[in-house]
Amino acid sequence: MWFEQNQEVCVATKVQVEEYRQAFGGYQSANTTTMAGVAYGGEPKQTGGLNKLIELSAIESDLIADCMEWGWGLRETTHMVNQLRLSLNRMHVGTSAVYSAYLRMNPVVTSIGALKQGNVDASSAWAKARLGWAQQLATRFGIWSWDADSVVDCPPYLDATCVTALEPSQIVSWDETHKEVKIGGYGVNGSKRQVRFHRDVNGKVDPNGELAATKSFLNMKYTNQAKFCFGCAIVDDGNGGVVGLRCNPFLYSGKWIRTIDEFEQLQQQEIRRVKALEGKGLPWFQGKRTKTDGIFCNDPVTSLIGVGVKKSEKLASLGIHVVNDLKNMCDEDMRAASKLGLGITLCALRQLHMQTLEAQPGAYMDVSIDHKLAVNPYLSLYGSEWKSHIQRSNLMQGSICITDLVEHIIQESAMVMANSKHADDWLFHHDALSQMTCKSTVTWMKQRGYYRRWLLPELGLNQGTAFASRPVGNSPEFMPWDASLNKDVDDCFHRHRVMTQQLDKDDPRKFCSSTPNRLDSAYVRIMDPTLGPHQGCPTSERIIQDVTKCFSNHLLAVINASGTVVQGLGSRSGLRNTVRNGGWGGTSTKSLGLALRWVHDDALEQTNLL
Numbered sequence: 001m002w003f004e005q006n007q008e009v010c011v012a013t014k015v016q017v018e019e020y021r022q023a024f025g026g027y028q029s030a031n032t033t034t035m036a037g038v039a040y041g042g043e044p045k046q047t048g049g050l051n052k053l054i055e056l057s058a059i060e061s062d063l064i065a066d067c068m069e070w071g072w073g074l075r076e077t078t079h080m081v082n083q084l085r086l087s088l089n090r091m092h093v094g095t096s097a098v099y100s101a102y103l104r105m106n107p108v109v110t111s112i113g114a115l116k117q118g119n120v121d122a123s124s125a126w127a128k129a130r131l132g133w134a135q136q137l138a139t140r141f142g143i144w145s146w147d148a149d150s151v152v153d154c155p156p157y158l159d160a161t162c163v164t165a166l167e168p169s170q171i172v173s174w175d176e177t178h179k180e181v182k183i184g185g186y187g188v189n190g191s192k193r194q195v196r197f198h199r200d201v202n203g204k205v206d207p208n209g210e211l212a213a214t215k216s217f218l219n220m221k222y223t224n225q226a227k228f229c230f231g232c233a234i235v236d237d238g239n240g241g242v243v244g245l246r247c248n249p250f251l252y253s254g255k256w257i258r259t260i261d262e263f264e265q266l267q268q269q270e271i272r273r274v275k276a277l278e279g280k281g282l283p284w285f286q287g288k289r290t291k292t293d294g295i296f297c298n299d300p301v302t303s304l305i306g307v308g309v310k311k312s313e314k315l316a317s318l319g320i321h322v323v324n325d326l327k328n329m330c331d332e333d334m335r336a337a338s339k340l341g342l343g344i345t346l347c348a349l350r351q352l353h354m355q356t357l358e359a360q361p362g363a364y365m366d367v368s369i370d371h372k373l374a375v376n377p378y379l380s381l382y383g384s385e386w387k388s389h390i391q392r393s394n395l396m397q398g399s400i401c402i403t404d405l406v407e408h409i410i411q412e413s414a415m416v417m418a419n420s421k422h423a424d425d426w427l428f429h430h431d432a433l434s435q436m437t438c439k440s441t442v443t444w445m446k447q448r449g450y451y452r453r454w455l456l457p458e459l460g461l462n463q464g465t466a467f468a469s470r471p472v473g474n475s476p477e478f479m480p481w482d483a484s485l486n487k488d489v490d491d492c493f494h495r496h497r498v499m500t501q502q503l504d505k506d507d508p509r510k511f512c513s514s515t516p517n518r519l520d521s522a523y524v525r526i527m528d529p530t531l532g533p534h535q536g537c538p539t540s541e542r543i544i545q546d547v548t549k550c551f552s553n554h555l556l557a558v559i560n561a562s563g564t565v566v567q568g569l570g571s572r573s574g575l576r577n578t579v580r581n582g583g584w585g586g587t588s589t590k591s592l593g594l595a596l597r598w599v600h601d602d603a604l605e606q607t608n609l610l
Contacts, residue, residue, distance in 0.1 A: 052097070052100060053091075053093050053097045054081070054093065054097050054098065054100070054101040056101065056104055056105060059084070059088075059272070059273060059276060060081050060084060060085065060101070061101050061105060062269070062272075063077075063080060063081055063084055063269060063395075064077055064081060064098055064101055064102055064105070065102075065105060065107075066265060066266075066269060067080055067081075068102060068107065074095050074098060074099055074102075075095060077098055077102075078093070078094070078095045078098045079398075080395065080398075081093065081098055083394035083395060084273060084394065084395060086394065087273065087394055088273075088277075120564045120565055121564065122561075122562035122563060122564050125465060125466070125467075126467075126472065126474070126563075127562060127563035127564045128563060129462045129465055129466075129467035129472045129563070130472040130475060130558065130563040131558070131559065131562055131563030132157075132158075132457075132461050132462055132563075133457060133461065133462070133467070133471065133472045133475075134478075134555045134558040134559050134563065135158055135559055136157055136158060136163060136457060136458070136461050137166070137478070137551070137555055138555040138556060138559060139158050139159075139160050139163055140163050140164060140165055140166040141166050141167070141168070141551055141552070141555070142160070142165065143552055143555065143556065144555070144556065144559060145160060146158050146159070156459050156460075157457070157458065157459035157460055157461040162459060163458060163459060164458060166427075166455075167236070167422070168234050168547055168548055168551045168552075169233075169234045169235060169236035169242065169420075169421065169422060170422040170425065170426055170427060171233065171234075171426070171427055171428070171429045171455060171547070171551070172231055172232070172233040172247065172409075172412075172413040172416060172417065172426060172427070172428045172429065173231065173232055173233065173428075173429045173430075173479065173480045173481065173547060173550075174229055174230065174231040174247075174409050174413075174428055174429065174430045175229065175230060175430070175431065175479050175480075175481040175482065175486075176227070176228070176229045176433070177227075177228050177229075177230060177481065177486055178225040178226070178227050178228075179225060179226045179227075179228070179490075179513070179519050179523070180224075180225055180513075181224040181225065181226070181513060181514065181515060181516060181519065182513045182514070224253075224254075224515070224516050225253065225516065226251075226253045226516040226517075226519030226520050226523065227251070227252045227253045227254075227255070227516075228249045228250065228251060228252075228520075228523060229249060229250035229252070229405060229408070229409070230246075230247070230249050230481055230485070230486070230489070230527070231246070231247030231248075231249070231250075231409065231412055231413065231416070231428075232244065232245065232246050232247060232480060232481075232485065232538065232543045232547070233245055233247070233413070233416050233417065233426075233543070233547070234543065234544055234547050234548070235416060235417065235420045236420055236421040236422065237419070237420060237421065238420065238421035242544065243533045243540050243544075244533060244538070244539070244540035244541065244542070244543025244544040244547070245416050245529065245533055245540070245543070246527050246529045246533075246536065246538065246543070247412040247413065247415075247416050247529065248412055248529060249523065249524060249527055250404075250405055250408040250409070250412075251520050251524070252400055252404075252405070253516035253517070253519070253520055254398060254516055255397075255398055255399055255400045256398060256399050256400075257399075257400055257401075257402055257405060257433075257435050258399045258400065258401055258402065258435070259401075259402055259435050259438050259440055259441060260401060260402065260403060260438075260440040260441060260444060261438075261440050262399075263399060263400075263401040263402075266395060266396050266399055267390055267396070269395060270378075270390055270393050270395045270396055271376055271377060271378065271390075273395065274372060274377045274378070275372050275373075275377060277372060280368075280370070283371075283381060284370065284371045284372045284377055284381065285368065285369070285370050285371070285372070286368065286369045286371065286381070287366075287367040287368040287369055288368055289364065289366070289368065293364065294358065294359075294360055295323055295355070295356075295358065295359045295360070295364075296323065296359060296360045296361070296362060296363050296364045297322065297323050297324035297327065297356075297359045297360070297361055297362060297363075298322055298323070298324065298362060298363035298364075299322060299323045299359070299363070299364060300312070300321065300322060300323075301315050301320060301321065301322065301323060301325075301326060301352075303323065304323065304326075304352055304355050304356070305355060306348075306351070306352065307352065311344070314342050314343060314344050315344070317342060318337050318340070318342070318344075323356050323359045324356075324359070326349075326352055326353055326356050327353070327356035327357070327359055329349070329353060331350075334346055334349040334350060334353065337349060378390045402433075402435040402436060402441050403441075403444060405435075405436075406436070406441070406445060406450060409428050409430065410428070410450050410453060413426060413428045413453070414426070416529075426453070427453055427454065427455045428453055428454060428455065429455045429471075429478075429479075430454065430455075430471070431471055431473055431475065431479065432467075432470045432471045432472065432473035437470045442469075455471070456469060456470065456471065457469065457470070457471075475558075476569070477550065477554040477555075477557065477558055477566055477569040478550050478551075478554060478555070478558075479550065480543070480546040480547045480550050481546075483546040483549065483550050483554070483569070484542070484546055485538045485542060485543065485546050488537055488538045488542055489523065489526060489527065489537050489538060492526050492537040492598075493511060493513075493522055493523060493526060495597070495599075496511035496522065496526065496599070496600060496602075496603045497511045497512065497513060497522070499511070499599070499603040499606050500512075500602065500603050500606050502606065503606065508521070508602075509602035509603070509605075509606075510602075511525075511526075511600075511602070511603065525600055525602065526600065535598050536598065536600075537598065539598070554566075554569050557569055
């Protein structure tokens, strides 16, 4: 570089090295812009290597903008950008390149006002809305009524003669839950406590024996999760028979639930990516002509083997433009043509003529279709199945639409309530998931007739607030799965994990938490409805217990707390048994709970080997 050769100048003129670099860089930028015919405005030249790999006019920049607007993090956005670049045969980029492009697009960042979560302030908007929601539910269940001596008139939405009556056996309760992937030994029920005993060489407990090696678990910086939506219900057959039933869980591990608008934006992003692809590659270009299609009389001579641009020009000077022109030449014509000094020998003409003997009459009928030219390439190529194919694209395989979850809830709820007392008027109970309460989802649910099935406030309860026409969120007291059912299932999984820990990791009978797919398999087997109400987990008894208390005692407790948080309700640390053993002394009754615990067939054999 000039700088390396002229350091003496810097020293002689006492110019500091860094100041010189800045000055010389400014000179280069000014010189470059002047040569390009652009006025230099004093902007520094953009450098930085890989972090400038993404041009602002590139399709990746659009994807970055979309992802960041949707609330995705930098790491997730970088992953999506690299999935896109992979499909375009472009090199992998890091988060710095994505972040640099994000900054160069000059984003406008504003704070989002946060809604208060559960607190003990009875005057908060959340507590007031929750109090009203609890009062209305309790009124509809017939366990609470407005104080007749109150100086305030009873509003219609709390009047038992105005609201729609409900029964606990009318409700199918659904809730999302995520299970962390864990690798290695992590103690009983994930407590990270290891119990060891001194044992002899035969594995027998021996105070003078050796301790086993300490276990460890992999402390992953970014953990994966298995994602589920669980459903259950108390089902009344109308003849006095009541049973707690499980629904088939909804699985969405490795995916994010998107609103209808977000999902459609992703579809359009993928469609734009496909339409921007170049070339005639599969699967988007179909019916491309191959050698097996043969040659036709009206084909240009370049379709013959050995005829390139130059040779076709020489043949054109002889009046030979298409295959048929050469096919109609006799041997005397070829001899005469070879003597014209155009560089085409008689042997070459005869070889080309031999190829034309197999030429089919007429012209080749082009049946090729470039689906990229269609408005929707996926619809053009796959027809009615296009949505399932676009869902498998790199851009969309990490997302599902909220409609998939709602459809599952509706279908499974209808199935579990079939032939019951409430087969026609059942409702599903789900918290205020933002993807479900947004306008596009509500409109779609109303069009499908699903909205009437959602347990929601009625008669204007909480009207004019952020909690209108939706359940009040952050209310685990009302959710049977939060009450203790999730804890039951987790405990059941951990028992089965211990029972099958000796099995090979790829054994389908193993209950394992090392990957989301293995967690999916484990929880689906434990919760399989076909096992019956008294086997599997949670059992009928537990479902009836938790659904009943959520729609009775818990509602009344929240009302008594003026809508504020009730500690100990809806948490996983709450006490289960309503009847406890007494203190020391007297006759004690042994609990049969442990002895009667259910074990899946996949783990039963391993249990017998212990």
